[in-house]
Amino acid sequence: MAKRRANSQGNVYQRPNGRWEARLRYRDHDTGEQKRVSVYGATQKAALAELDKVRERLKEGQPPRDATTSVAAWMTHWRATTLAASDRKPATRELYANLSRKHIEAAPIGAARLDRLRPSDIEKFILDMRAQMKPGKRTDDNPKPAPVRALSDSTIRSAYTVLRAGLDGAVRDGLLAKNPTAAVKRPGVERVEARHLDRDAVVGLLDAAKESRYHAALVLIASTGLRRGEALALTWDKVDLAGGALRVAGTLARVEGALTISEPKTARSRRLVPLSKPVVALLREHRTRQKKERIRAGDQWRESGLVFTTEFGTPVDPRNLLRVIESAAKTAGTEGVVVHTLRHSAAAAWLEGGVHIKAVADLLGHSSISITGDIYGHAEDATARAAVDGLANTLGL
Numbered sequence: 001m002a003k004r005r006a007n008s009q010g011n012v013y014q015r016p017n018g019r020w021e022a023r024l025r026y027r028d029h030d031t032g033e034q035k036r037v038s039v040y041g042a043t044q045k046a047a048l049a050e051l052d053k054v055r056e057r058l059k060e061g062q063p064p065r066d067a068t069t070s071v072a073a074w075m076t077h078w079r080a081t082t083l084a085a086s087d088r089k090p091a092t093r094e095l096y097a098n099l100s101r102k103h104i105e106a107a108p109i110g111a112a113r114l115d116r117l118r119p120s121d122i123e124k125f126i127l128d129m130r131a132q133m134k135p136g137k138r139t140d141d142n143p144k145p146a147p148v149r150a151l152s153d154s155t156i157r158s159a160y161t162v163l164r165a166g167l168d169g170a171v172r173d174g175l176l177a178k179n180p181t182a183a184v185k186r187p188g189v190e191r192v193e194a195r196h197l198d199r200d201a202v203v204g205l206l207d208a209a210k211e212s213r214y215h216a217a218l219v220l221i222a223s224t225g226l227r228r229g230e231a232l233a234l235t236w237d238k239v240d241l242a243g244g245a246l247r248v249a250g251t252l253a254r255v256e257g258a259l260t261i262s263e264p265k266t267a268r269s270r271r272l273v274p275l276s277k278p279v280v281a282l283l284r285e286h287r288t289r290q291k292k293e294r295i296r297a298g299d300q301w302r303e304s305g306l307v308f309t310t311e312f313g314t315p316v317d318p319r320n321l322l323r324v325i326e327s328a329a330k331t332a333g334t335e336g337v338v339v340h341t342l343r344h345s346a347a348a349a350w351l352e353g354g355v356h357i358k359a360v361a362d363l364l365g366h367s368s369i370s371i372t373g374d375i376y377g378h379a380e381d382a383t384a385r386a387a388v389d390g391l392a393n394t395l396g397l
Helices: 044-059 071-085 090-105 119-131 153-172 199-208 215-224 228-232 277-300 318-332 339-352 357-364 369-375 377-394
Strands: 003-005 011-014 020-027 034-041 245-247 251-255 258-262 272-274
Touching: 011 044, 020 044, 034 044, 071 090, 071 153, 090 153, 090 251, 090 258, 119 153, 199 215, 199 318, 199 339, 215 228, 215 277, 215 318, 215 339, 228 251, 228 318, 228 339, 251 318, 318 339, 339 357, 339 369, 357 369
Parallel strands: none
Antiparallel strands: 003 011, 011 020, 020 034, 245 272, 251 258
């Protein structure tokens, strides 16, 4: 068996099976321990080339080679440690954990080893998600619809984001030298303008929900553009009825089976929102009704300080608002409406009414004007045309 010293920087041996093994001793920069690493090649030259790669990685403070742990095993560990300890909002942590379990750990990429993961594997992961199909929605006019994509662009982008974050953790922990997802462009999301209703449709929808105990919450969302979670997390100490304004300071969502109020995701979401006089009057009436409910509930009342509660003072499950709006939409003959449609309708009405996009972005709590423009491009176009037409009239054209 041939053997030689490679420039005093490691040993290379030919194994009984004919392959070559190159060995190198090094000191772990984290623990200070002396360790040994072996690499292999079909020829002596190939083995020494692999050893050169190890030296380069050690020189850059990286692990001598990537871990053989599977992607699924690592992501499971990452969920339970790094993700759980992160300062992400509870709802975001739950979303990331669900995306990892469903779309990464259970997918073919989950079986791949970290040390064999390449950018092309990430690209295949994205393509596989795009290729997933589900049956189309049947209607009376189309009882046998063609299959449609099972996953939206935003879901695919979010899964990519989770995988990249997870593998960043593997790099940090010394299991990977580089994150292969960093070499892959983030999946795009096709611009889809948000569906909105015109004034008459919104009025009809709210009228159909008038008998619901959550009618006031829907009116507030429709008139201010609040998110559903923001409205349900609103407390009376953040409402200034005399001054006609409220302050968004929290958002309510169901996280791991429990209703949880957390701070808004961005600083722009923590905002002051003006209230119209009719809405102020509506909230005054609502507060009076709530005080009467508190008396009726007696010792069963659980004081939360929330503006919108159940009959016992506890937080309202966001799904209850969805059920109310779906029932009202059916009564009003408006298909495909969700609570967020009221927010979109408020934004579209402001933009089409000539309100500057910066003011609309502030009212909605968007982190940037570009988000507002992407979602409500149709309203921007209408405003731009009105401005051009108005100028033409001024010029007498």
